[in-house]
Amino acid sequence: MLESLGARVAPLRGADDLVGPDGVRVDAVLLPGGESSTIDKLLRMFDLFEPLRTSVAAGLPTLGTCAGLVLLAREVEDRAPGQQSLGVVDVTVRRNALGSQVDSAEAELNSTLGPVRVAFIRAPVVTRVGTDVEVLAQRDQQVVAVRQSLVTGIAFHPELTGETVFHRRLLSDIRG
Ligand code: GLN
Numbered sequence: 001m002l003e004s005l006g007a008r009v010a011p012l013r014g015a016d017d018l019v020g021p022d023g024v025r026v027d028a029v030l031l032p033g034g035e036s037s038t039i040d041k042l043l044r045m046f047d048l049f050e051p052l053r054t055s056v057a058a059g060l061p062t063l064g065t066c067a068g069l070v071l072l073a074r075e076v077e078d079r080a081p082g083q084q085s086l087g088v089v090d091v092t093v094r095r096n097a098l099g100s101q102v103d104s105a106e107a108e109l110n111s112t113l114g115p116v117r118v119a120f121i122r123a124p125v126v127t128r129v130g131t132d133v134e135v136l137a138q139r140d141q142q143v144v145a146v147r148q149s150l151v152t153g154i155a156f157h158p159e160l161t162g163e164t165v166f167h168r169r170l171l172s173d174i175r176g
Contacts, residue, residue, distance in 0.1 A: 015051035028061040031068030037080035061150040061173035069153035090130025098123040111137035118156040
């Protein structure tokens with residue numbers, strides 16, 4: 001998605017990768033969907049958890065999708081045993097709130113960035129929104145997209161439906 005929008009993209013596998021091949025720090029980070037407890041374990045195993053937390057907290061533009069939203073949240077309900085989160089967005093997120101794999105669904109949402117068509121897969125919802133957090137979208141009165149400063153967390157997958165608005169916003173956050 002990001003490459004199709006003109007960005008240069010590299011995987012983040014260790015703290016050194018926060019600095020690109022040209023010695024310049026990365027401009028933005030995307031925390032993908034997947035399984036938040038596994039991503040958390042890998043972040044800690046590869047000594048990336050703390051450097052990433054510090055960078056995002058210091059203002060690195062960041063987009064977290066689905067499991068990525070869980071990782072960004074200050075508090076996580078229904079965590080896996082020992083699961084930690086980066087705690088950089090002042091929200092509480094309930095993991096797997098929208099059901100299991102068979103409950104996956106596409107949905108049209110009216111977001112503050114306009115109407116979007118996205119996919120929910122074992123998706124979390126936001127159950128508490130901190131005072132400095134903006135709500136970007138709701139689904140059936142449940143908060144599913146939030147933003148605090150330059151950090152955006154969305155409970156769904158925009159890439160599966162080809163919805164580019166959140167990725168474009170991440171790139172414009174860099175320029176901004
Ligand atoms: N349920 C997963 C988790 O807790 C997220 C699922 C997804 O990213 N599609 O991390």
